[in-house]
Amino acid sequence: MDDIGGGWSKVTILEPETKEFYNNYFFNGELTHRIVIDTPKADVLSAYSLIEKGLRSTLIWLDNIKELLAEDEVGYDKEEGNRKSTSDRSKYNLIKGLFVAALTFYGKSFSTCEGRRVKLEKSNLDVAFHTDHDDAIEMRHNFAAHSGATKVEKVHVVIALDKNQKKHTSPYFGRELGQPDSFVSEDIDTFIKLVKHAKEFADNKINTLTEKIFKDDVASKGLKYWYEKT
Secondary structure (H helix, E strand, O other), rough: EEEEEEEEEEEEOOOOOOEEEEEEEEEEEEEOOOOOOHHHHHHHHHHHHHHHHHHHHHHHHHHHHHHHHHOHHEEEOOOEEEOOOOOOHHHHHHHHHHHHHHHHHHHHOOOOOOOOOOOOOHHHHOOOHHEEEHHHHHHHHHHHOOOOOOOOOOEEEEEEEEOOOHHHHOOOOEEEEEEEOOOOOHHHHHHHHHHHHHHHHHHHHHHHHHHHHHHHHHHHHHHHHOOOOO
8 A cells, every 4th residue: 555645555456357556545444435537638637647647757768778888888989979788688679678768758758549539749848858858769760770771780791801812711691780779869968858858847747737637626526426427
């Protein structure tokens, strides 16, 4: 049971067959009534809550990338500002997975989807973050979503020839696959600052909507109205 303050607590229920979830709420240990608010403003609040959760997940994944990179400072070129590929591909495959997830969820916050018509806009960000935002969205389109569009991922089909032609050595034929191991618009910290800035906007929207919905859609109707709906 989670304590949510003021004598209130909650337990989250997940129905195993339907996969539906809901909370049971308790006041001083006693089960209370639960009513879903389905006004238009409540729908907008739900949408911003999903956006905030996506950005929060993005920050977790980026922090995980930083921890993984910190374990391998040998491959870091401070002058170039990026990572060189190493033989430990398992670590960098994990980093790529986290990076693609971070790019995808950040980009999803700025696009609509079925069931969520609300999205963040570039104009919601301070102008100082616009370039970093554009870099992140371009990387999402070209790497996470549509590989190959502007050669963020590259494959070279090559042959290697023995310099001594007289040996008649059979050439080596193969492929070279290259992908970015981490966000390189500047560095991973730049992406984290961008996501935190976007999340701050979503947080402010949530706080404003929460107060407005309680005032306009809940408190204005009085307690009697709500008890009659139980």
